[in-house]
Amino acid sequence: MKVLKFGGTSVGSARRIKEVAGLITGRGVNIIVLSAMSGTTNTLVEIADYMHKGNANGAKEIINALEKRYGEVIDELLSDTACVEAARERIGEFFHHIRSFTREGFGEVEEKEILAQGELMSTTLMDIYLHEQGVKSVWLPALEFMRTDADGEADSDYIAERLGAMLEQHPEADLFITQGFICRNVRGEIDNLQRGGSDLTASLIGGALLAEEIEIWTDIDGMHNNDPRFVERTEPVHEMHFDEAAELAYFGPKILHPTCVMPARMNNIPIRVLNTMEPEARGTLIYNTVHSRSIKAVAAKDNVIAIKIKSSRMLMASGFIHRVFEIFDNYHRPIDMIATSEVGISVTIDNPLKLEHIVDELKEIGTVTIDYDMVIICVVGDLEWHNRGFEAKAVDALRHIPVRMISYGGSNYNISFLVKKEDKVKALNALSEKLFYSE
Ligand code: ASP
Numbered sequence: 001m002k003v004l005k006f007g008g009t010s011v012g013s014a015r016r017i018k019e020v021a022g023l024i025t026g027r028g029v030n031i032i033v034l035s036a037m038s039g040t041t042n043t044l045v046e047i048a049d050y051m052h053k054g055n056a057n058g059a060k061e062i063i064n065a066l067e068k069r070y071g072e073v074i075d076e077l078l079s080d081t082a083c084v085e086a087a088r089e090r091i092g093e094f095f096h097h098i099r100s101f102t103r104e105g106f107g108e109v110e111e112k113e114i115l116a117q118g119e120l121m122s123t124t125l126m127d128i129y130l131h132e133q134g135v136k137s138v139w140l141p142a143l144e145f146m147r148t149d150a151d152g153e154a155d156s157d158y159i160a161e162r163l164g165a166m167l168e169q170h171p172e173a174d175l176f177i178t179q180g181f182i183c184r185n186v187r188g189e190i191d192n193l194q195r196g197g198s199d200l201t202a203s204l205i206g207g208a209l210l211a212e213e214i215e216i217w218t219d220i221d222g223m224h225n226n227d228p229r230f231v232e233r234t235e236p237v238h239e240m241h242f243d244e245a246a247e248l249a250y251f252g253p254k255i256l257h258p259t260c261v262m263p264a265r266m267n268n269i270p271i272r273v274l275n276t277m278e279p280e281a282r283g284t285l286i287y288n289t290v291h292s293r294s295i296k297a298v299a300a301k302d303n304v305i306a307i308k309i310k311s312s313r314m315l316m317a318s319g320f321i322h323r324v325f326e327i328f329d330n331y332h333r334p335i336d337m338i339a340t341s342e343v344g345i346s347v348t349i350d351n352p353l354k355l356e357h358i359v360d361e362l363k364e365i366g367t368v369t370i371d372y373d374m375v376i377i378c379v380v381g382d383l384e385w386h387n388r389g390f391e392a393k394a395v396d397a398l399r400h401i402p403v404r405m406i407s408y409g410g411s412n413y414n415i416s417f418l419v420k421k422e423d424k425v426k427a428l429n430a431l432s433e434k435l436f437y438s439e
């Protein structure tokens with residue numbers, strides 16, 4: 001059994017839904033995970049926003065427009081009268097539910113419930129379309145098996161047990177359709193796995209069922225060796241290790257949700273990134289093998305803030321680094337990059353929230369310098385330290401660019417450089433040229 005996940009663009013119109021139906025049928029009894037149709041989750045966020053502000057009329061207008069769009073999709077997607085009727089009725093029920101929220105008592109729980117309707121609707125449409133095509137698909141309610149625990153982490157045992165039991169009830173199924181993104185939390189309320197979380201759903205299901213493979217179908221032909229938005233010549237990387245993919249997922253274009261690599265990796269289930277618009281393309285296979293001595297990709301992360309703390313004493317007193325980390329930790333600000341010297345430490349964060357408070361406290365232990373608008377350039381590949389020459393090559397590529405920090409040796413898979421925002425494109429291109437396209 002495989003898990004096949006399709007993102008919002010892949011199911012973004014009646015035509016796309018039909019194309020996806022073609023891709024998922026005749027391939028055995030697999031589990032299909034769908035995102036909401038593109039734009040839907042953003043629209044639902046907007047609706048919830050109007051509700052939070054107590055503007056029910058504003059919400060109503062957007063709801064009407066969204067319902068109209070779904071009506072058009074139904075008309076284009078289905079032709080059998082009974083199926084059209086069934087779709088109108090079920091989609092109508094979802095909209096009825098969205099409209100049922102009132103200003104009083106509208107809070108976070110209600111917002112999550114509104115956000116959940118997108119995936120419920122996309123999977124419903126796909127399920128009805130498949131039935132029209134004579135496919136015995138079974139619609140699995142994710143809210144009955146996808147659950148998070150008290151720490152907000154996926155409850156893997158519960159998921160495996162519930163999902164296993166649900167699948168067993170349907171020996172007749174040609175395939176199973178379920179919703180990405182949505183879940184219940186430890187209190188039993190409707191919740192979600194964060195924006196873009198459908199990839200994580202697929203990975204969790206793959207891990208729970210010990211699936212043969214997890215396919216993430218998106219709108220690009222795999223993970224590329226550089227960011228196509230900034231570098232002209234890029235190519236898909238055909239194979240990479242889980243850890244390389246995990247490093248890359250935090251940077252550059254968000255092809256894979258960063259959290260989704262872990263459950264697959266833990267259970268050693270390969271992930272294949274594929275392109276719905278070009279189904280024959282090879283895509284990227286992410287698995288447990290390192291291709292030695294090869295650099296796979298370069299990517300950038302924007303809006304980074306670098307903070308340097310120079311110790312007040314001449315030499316770094318014991319406990320200094322501990323104190324620095326503690327201050328960031330107290331404000332729940334994760335640190336991304338670190339570089340240390342005998343007299344100080346530089347760290348980066350990607351969110352300025354509470355920064356003044358952090359800086360105030362840091363000033364008690366040292367001299368603080370801050371650089372805004374920085375970019376982390378991440379080089380990913382087999383960077384095991386015994387390999388020779390890769391660091392030199394990467395550093396050499398950047399010889400005309402001022403580099404604020406370098407971090408190497410934290411894993412076997414990456415080197416990170418911190419540069420100014422205005423040097424990002426130049427850095428990405430220089431690295432690409434040097435690492436991939438010269439001798
Ligand atoms: N529909 C959700 C979102 O737009 C989840 C996903 O697409 O992965 O964030």
Ligand code: MG
Pocket residue numbers: 007196199254255257
């Ligand atoms: Mg996505």
